[in-house]
Amino acid sequence: MKLVKLIANLGYGSRKDVARMFREGRITDADGEVLYADDEVEHARVRVDGEPLDPPAGMVLLLNKPVGYTCSTRDPGRIVYDLLPPRFRLRSPLLSTVGRLDRDTSGALLLTDDGALLHRIVSPKAKLAKVYEATLASDLRGDEAAAFASGTLMLESEDTPLAPAGLEVLGPRHARLTLTEGRYHQVRRMFAAVGNHVETLHRPRIGGLPLADLAPGQWRLLDHRDLKVLFDADQRG
Incomplete structure (x- = not known):
């Protein structure tokens, strides 16, 4: 996938916006060398304004949802996406909540752009606690x-x-x-x-995944070890 499309799909802007970022020299590699739209570079080595590129499709995060926020993109009040970087709402595939917590319920909420993982978690067959x-x-x-x-x-x-x-x-x-x-x-x-x-x-x-030390409104990205804990049958119940 071309860098322009990759970065646009991660929500940094339209392809036109991202092309302008390349022209402005805002996209570099890990050593600070300016990249061009047709360069082939490993995802982990790409930087935008000096910061590592967001994770590719398949991202999963855990949010400690505060009371007063809804799991929606259309609610006129406060929504959980307000707690995340604005570009996360523009990712393609979409970043979706895994199930819902109502406005008056707080606590652990998963979000992912991995449709297969989302369905695995919410499937009644999973019996995830x-x-x-x-x-x-x-x-x-x-x-x-x-x-x-x-x-x-x-x-x-x-x-x-x-x-x-x-x-x-x-x-x-x-x-x-x-x-x-x-x-x-x-x-x-x-x-x-x-x-x-x-x-x-x-x-x-x-499942087996606790909020741990996440304060209300805080979130963290999950890795394969976290997902193993999530589905660990010995942690249920």
Whole structure:
């Protein structure tokens, strides 16, 4: 792939914009030598304004989504893409959220431009564990864990029971819930089904991948080791 197309596909601008960047000498190699549009250079050695080129297609990142942001490109309010470099929204293939967290839910959110990986993660066959911590409006009754683990709990307006889910009580009104599916507003609706209301909801982990030290609004690129941890069956549950 020609450098002009490669750099444009990474969101740095249109091909016309990128061609102008070449003319202005803004695209160089790792040694600072000016590159030309028809040069053949390894991706890792290309620099734009002295900075390494963004990862090629297949990029995956982990974001600690704050409350108040939506997983959308069209919402008139704050969106998760506002937390990323603006060029990330212009990548081709598109950078998409892997599933969604609603506006009032914070925590671990994956984004990728790898369609095959996205489908692998969200596929029900993957049974990838998603861990949530909820604070509740009322004290837990004590029978919620059995109800969630039963595999028979029905959500309002649905006709298929939920897959078994694990519940760990962290306090009278604080619980950790582990799911292997991702229905619409599932955690909130599960607690509503047992007569309670979720006041705050946070997802600290997807699969075996924790947020670790990412502060709200921060993100990091993932590598093959992170993806191995993500899918490590021994880290689930």
